Amino acid sequence: MNPLTGYLLVAALLFAIGLAGALTRRNAILVLIGIELMLNAANLNLIAFWRYGPHPEALTGMMFAIFSIAVAAAEAAVGLGLVISIHRHAHTTDIDQMNRMKG
Amino acid sequence: MSPIFYILAALSVAGALAAVLLKNTVHCALALTAAFAGLALLFLELDAQFAGFVQILVYIGAVAILVVFAILLTRDSETPKDTVYGHNPIIGLVAAAGIFAVLAWAVLQSAAALPHAAASPAAVPAVTVMDIGNALMGRYVLPLEIVALLLTAALIGAVIVAMHEKEGAR
Numbered sequence: 001m002n003p004l005t006g007y008l009l010v011a012a013l014l015f016a017i018g019l020a021g022a023l024t025r026r027n028a029i030l031v032l033i034g035i036e037l038m039l040n041a042a043n044l045n046l047i048a049f050w051r052y053g054p055h056p057e058a059l060t061g062m063m064f065a066i067f068s069i070a071v072a073a074a075e076a077a078v079g080l081g082l083v084i085s086i087h088r089h090a091h092t093t094d095i096d097q098m099n100r101m102k103g
Numbered sequence: 104m105s106p107i108f109y110i111l112a113a114l115s116v117a118g119a120l121a122a123v124l125l126k127n128t129v130h131c132a133l134a135l136t137a138a139f140a141g142l143a144l145l146f147l148e149l150d151a152q153f154a155g156f157v158q159i160l161v162y163i164g165a166v167a168i169l170v171v172f173a174i175l176l177t178r179d180s181e182t183p184k185d186t187v188y189g190h191n192p193i194i195g196l197v198a199a200a201g202i203f204a205v206l207a208w209a210v211l212q213s214a215a216a217l218p219h220a221a222a223s224p225a226a227v228p229a230v231t232v233m234d235i236g237n238a239l240m241g242r243y244v245l246p247l248e249i250v251a252l253l254l255t256a257a258l259i260g261a262v263i264v265a266m267h268e269k270e271g272a273r
Binding site: 047 | 104108112115116119120122123128131132135138139142145146149150151153154157158161162165166169170172173174176177186187188189190192194195196198199200202203206207210211214228229230234235238239243246250253254256257258260261262264265267
């Protein structure tokens with residue numbers, strides 16, 4: 001098997017696992033964990049294409065992955081802050097019970 | 104494909120599966136850390152040393168700790184013991200399986216068109232951390248500044264969102 005194909009398949013599997021977690025879990029923190037897994041799968045794709053692409057010295061895929069990691073860190077911080085804030089208001093992290101937009 | 108790749112891929116996939124399947128949220132966070140570590144090792148296997156160590160620092164060092172903090176701060180609302188899944192987990196599972204099937208089909212169909220289709224081990228890219236630093240300070244300096252601004256905004260926003268709002272509660 002082509003090495004790149006193997007990495008792409010692993011990334012697709014990780015993405016599907018993260019998506020399944022984000023779609024099926026009730027705890028908002030677990031939904032965020034699923035989103036993080038999906039972002040990581042995308043990063044693995046970027047790095048794999050950088051490694052086996054025609055011009056690795058151009059560093060395009062590497063830069064995409066590094067900026068993607070930074071944006072994912074910002075997203076995790078804001079998302080978990082939101083979860084803590086909602087928990088303080090509604091005393092729940094169950095997304096099925098988060099059905100009001102008023103505080 | 105080297106056996107190391109299979110071991111690391113199995114570690115990452117097993118960690119990810121445990122992270123979304125386990126009932127105890129603290130166990131989920133630990134499994135998530137294992138998945139992040141497996142991905143970092145996959146990055147190292149791909150000769151992306153900088154990305155691998157950034158993955159360890161940012162994800163295992165920061166994001167996993169944030170997740171554990173959030174879990175422990177919201178601990179008193181422990182999910183009911185009957186189920187940890189939403190109303191219709193089957194629909195979510197079917198959607199995820201369908202997306203994986205489409206992605207895997209696309210990857211396998213386009214295998215011949217991928218770079219280095221001859222399965223020859225590509226030459227290790229001669230990219231050092233100095234090259235990455237030069238690129239970040241040269242060609243990619245504007246995105247770097249924008250990311251710095253975004254991180255500052257996210258830091259302030261996260262603090263404001265999570266801050267106490269009631270009088271006297273600060």
